[in-house]
């Protein structure tokens with residue numbers, strides 16, 4: 136638990152054992168504590184359900200989008216494969232980055248693309264950079280349809296934002312991680328679920344049934360990927376950690392052949 140005294144510029148952390156620690160509000164540790172409370176508050180209040188990108192609803196925390204922009208700018212993928220389309224906002228977001236860069240396209244996969252969403256995405260001015268594939272992301276036929284749209288030499292960035300259950304994300308990692316060449320990334324979204332297991336909008340099972348557990352299962356089977364948090368490309372402040380719904384989201388490929396069949 137924490138209490139904030141804005142007048143004194145202090146934050147007090149109350150430990151379960153009755154201990155108290157006082158921190159200056161300007162410290163990275165105080166910022167982290169306030170951010171954790173803010174993330175929880177925003178989860179309960181459905182804060183992320185209040186944004187759009189170039190006309191399409193996008194269900195993401197703004198900082199997560201800024202960090203993705205930093206990664207895309209640095210890695211310069213030819214193709215982003217994203218599972219989980221919803222209203223298409225994140226596809227439009229990545230397409231807009233590619234339009235600014237002058238190269239790149241997005242493949243979006245969803246088990247069910249509502250007709251109104253499909254229509255709006257296909258009518259969007261960035262539609263030429265977006266392909267939609269409808270089907271469960273863990274259906275081998277869906278993964279094959281994705282692979283068929285990617286040339287062997289293309290550099291792929293994978294974003295997993297569909298069903299966030301452990302088994303589903305684990306199956307997605309098996310199918311889509313091989314698309315990423317050494318140096319590239321798989322981004323595993325919504326690892327925050329593990330922290331929100333007991334909350335009103337969470338489920339008790341999330342303590343074990345979450346994307347981070349899937350990543351750990353996957354990493355136990357391969358030495359071709361590592362979990363690796365990039366440094367902020369620009370940082371003149373005290374904060375060194377993301378305020379994110381995607382903790383531990385970065386899987387970087389460090390070995391193996393480029394792409395290929397899973």
Ligand SMILES: C[S@@+](CC[C@H](N)C(=O)[O-])C[C@H]1O[C@@H](n2cnc3c(N)ncnc32)[C@H](O)[C@@H]1O
Pocket residue numbers: 192193194195218219220221222223224225244245246247270271272273296297298
């Ligand atoms: C969190 S939303 C995606 C949000 C979107 N990426 C954005 O940023 O706006 C999750 C989506 O995953 C889709 N989904 C659920 N299960 C799926 C599956 N088995 N295969 C593919 N997509 C699935 C849902 O239909 C839903 O549209």
